[in-house]
Amino acid sequence: MLNLIIFGPPGSGKGTQSAKIVEKYKVTHISTGDLLRDEMEKKTPLGEEVRGYIDKGMLVPDDIVIRELQETAERHMDTPGFIFDGFPRTIVQAEMLDKMMEERGIPINLVISVDVDEQELFKRLMGRAEDSGRSDDNEEIIWKRIEVYKSQTLPLLAYYRKQGKVASINGMEPVEEVFENISHAIDSLMAV
Numbered sequence: 001m002l003n004l005i006i007f008g009p010p011g012s013g014k015g016t017q018s019a020k021i022v023e024k025y026k027v028t029h030i031s032t033g034d035l036l037r038d039e040m041e042k043k044t045p046l047g048e049e050v051r052g053y054i055d056k057g058m059l060v061p062d063d064i065v066i067r068e069l070q071e072t073a074e075r076h077m078d079t080p081g082f083i084f085d086g087f088p089r090t091i092v093q094a095e096m097l098d099k100m101m102e103e104r105g106i107p108i109n110l111v112i113s114v115d116v117d118e119q120e121l122f123k124r125l126m127g128r129a130e131d132s133g134r135s136d137d138n139e140e141i142i143w144k145r146i147e148v149y150k151s152q153t154l155p156l157l158a159y160y161r162k163q164g165k166v167a168s169i170n171g172m173e174p175v176e177e178v179f180e181n182i183s184h185a186i187d188s189l190m191a192v
């Protein structure tokens with residue numbers, strides 16, 4: 001099984017690259033951001049609970065996100081693999097994911113870390129804001145999301161580096177070139 005994490009700041013291209021990875025490697029895409037926004041759109045009690053965090057650019061509490069992730073992953077255990085997008089974002093989430101995958105004998109194989117500088121992130125997200133309809137795509141909250149990423153999520157890279165699982169990818173290049181470099185990293189892993 002090919003189990004991947006795509007890791008990077010808001011606007012680094014995690015969603016864009018996940019779609020291409022799914023098409024080529026037939027893995028199941030799980031984006032916790034998409035799952036939570038879906039609940040918000042449906043105005044479920046969970047959606048209403050998480051709206052306050054997402055609209056402020058803050059992380060949703062671990063217990064809520066972990067429950068969503070687990071329930072979704074359980075429904076897809078017959079997949080050839082997973083790509084986790086936007087999860088994990090804290091050490092608690094990473095430890096839970098490792099435990100869940102290792103218990104099933106399907107550990108995470110690779111963490112694809114996409115690097116993009118802050119001004120470019122801001123430019124991309126302000127561009128997307130024009131038609132995304134996302135309540136967190138506005139100037140103030142975009143900067144907040146970038147700050148939250150740096151303080152709460154970036155430290156996770158050290159956790160995965162210790163496990164020797166990180167492939168760093170330059171996300172400043174055009175979409176197709178970024179994907180080519182990601183594909184190389186995945187193919188090298190599969191060739192081992």
Ligand code: AP5
Nearest residue numbers: 010011012013014015016032033054058060086124128175
């Ligand atoms: P989430 O949905 O995960 O959003 P994010 O991390 O802020 O990332 P984005 O979706 O904004 O960007 P992306 O990296 O996917 O880039 P994209 O491909 O869209 O999380 C949202 C919120 O939900 C969080 O703030 C939090 O509140 C909550 N949440 C989610 N998961 C959680 C968790 N695990 N724990 C706690 N809370 C959680 O691209 C962006 C734009 O750039 C697009 O317009 C795209 O066309 C363009 N673009 C992409 N690649 C390129 C390129 N190479 N060159 C030029 N433009 C490009």
